[in-house]
Amino acid sequence: MSGEHLTIPTAAIGTWAWGDNGEPGYGYFGSGISRAGLEEIADKAHAAGLHLWDTAIVYGMGRAETLLGEVLKRFARSDYQLSTKFTPQAAGTSDHPVADMLEQSLARLGTDYIDMYWIHNPADVARWTPQLIPLLESGKVKHVGVSNHNLREIELANRLLGEAGFRIEAVQNHYSLLHRSSERAGILDYCRSQSIPFFAYMVLEQGALTGKYGPANPMPSDSDRAGTYNALLPQISALTQKLASIGERLGATTPEVSTAWAIAKGATPIIGVTRPNHVDGLVRASQITLTPEDLVELEAVADTVKVSTRGWWEREMVV
Numbered sequence: 001m002s003g004e005h006l007t008i009p010t011a012a013i014g015t016w017a018w019g020d021n022g023e024p025g026y027g028y029f030g031s032g033i034s035r036a037g038l039e040e041i042a043d044k045a046h047a048a049g050l051h052l053w054d055t056a057i058v059y060g061m062g063r064a065e066t067l068l069g070e071v072l073k074r075f076a077r078s079d080y081q082l083s084t085k086f087t088p089q090a091a092g093t094s095d096h097p098v099a100d101m102l103e104q105s106l107a108r109l110g111t112d113y114i115d116m117y118w119i120h121n122p123a124d125v126a127r128w129t130p131q132l133i134p135l136l137e138s139g140k141v142k143h144v145g146v147s148n149h150n151l152r153e154i155e156l157a158n159r160l161l162g163e164a165g166f167r168i169e170a171v172q173n174h175y176s177l178l179h180r181s182s183e184r185a186g187i188l189d190y191c192r193s194q195s196i197p198f199f200a201y202m203v204l205e206q207g208a209l210t211g212k213y214g215p216a217n218p219m220p221s222d223s224d225r226a227g228t229y230n231a232l233l234p235q236i237s238a239l240t241q242k243l244a245s246i247g248e249r250l251g252a253t254t255p256e257v258s259t260a261w262a263i264a265k266g267a268t269p270i271i272g273v274t275r276p277n278h279v280d281g282l283v284r285a286s287q288i289t290l291t292p293e294d295l296v297e298l299e300a301v302a303d304t305v306k307v308s309t310r311g312w313w314e315r316e317m318v319v
């Protein structure tokens, strides 16, 4: 798997929760991750051919990148692909803030190139997008994409890169049964028409669409995600019940059906994996075939759940 070609697996692995410090109940997720558990995740993912790892400098302010670099060291660099991001809000004040942030990511990840480098959000498209061009020319970055951009901003970024002979090679947005803003805004259709892979993040709504959490067993109370989701869990349970009932017919679990839905919609899900058995779930999810009727039924129930799961960092995609 050469860095020149982005080979996209059925699903990518997300590492935001790896930025927590590992203590149960602490941090954004409070998942109680352990170093041994992350190493097992890496081994299982490697064995399953899940070779694309998504991270960002801001996940634990470097901690997720450092851990990811450490646990992937056991594999040849050509056996996995790294996806990380330039976050405008964390930019420094030098003449080359994007190049500088990339250097920090390279050092933490223990590599000299990034397979997929993203502009994390559209803070200033005209300012940040052109700064990707020298990184592509130097080979330190093999492919580029944009995240949290609306359709107009994606087209602008594509035009700016096009002036130097490059293009947006992927889009990464929040996309789940409960948050279909990118679909409604025509971004999925645009990506399909331009042969641009669409990566869906928070497909499991940070655990709320796994069936693990509900009104009787909420998310860890001192984690940040609990502040968003715990109050919504009573309304969301209609959807997790529907996911579970479809899963029962297929011999699949609730998170597997949530993930299979995104795959069926043409997206590449980035799933935040915190336990080794989540990797098994990802593999099974890619083997499930949902029928068109399943998709219609799931979306119909999802539409009756009147909650907003838009992240505090996101804007509406429909403009």
Ligand SMILES: NC(=O)c1ccc[n+]([C@@H]2O[C@H](COP(=O)([O-])OP(=O)(O)OC[C@H]3O[C@@H](n4cnc5c(N)ncnc54)[C@H](OP(=O)(O)O)[C@@H]3O)[C@@H](O)[C@H]2O)c1
Pocket (backbone or CB within 6 Å): 013, 014, 015, 016, 017, 029, 031, 054, 055, 120, 147, 148, 172, 200, 201, 202, 203, 204, 205, 206, 207, 208, 210, 212, 255, 256, 270, 271, 272, 273, 274, 275, 277, 278, 279, 281, 282
């Ligand atoms: N570009 C952006 O702005 C942006 C924003 C958000 C996320 N992302 C990327 O997308 C990734 C995914 O998003 P996310 O991690 O926030 O949320 P997510 O994938 O929707 O949910 C992750 C949570 O779901 C649970 N889970 C995962 N697999 C499971 C399985 N097979 N069975 C049961 N539970 C399972 C885990 O909860 P427990 O730990 O409680 O078990 C995990 O913490 C991130 O890690 C990050 O790489 C990007």
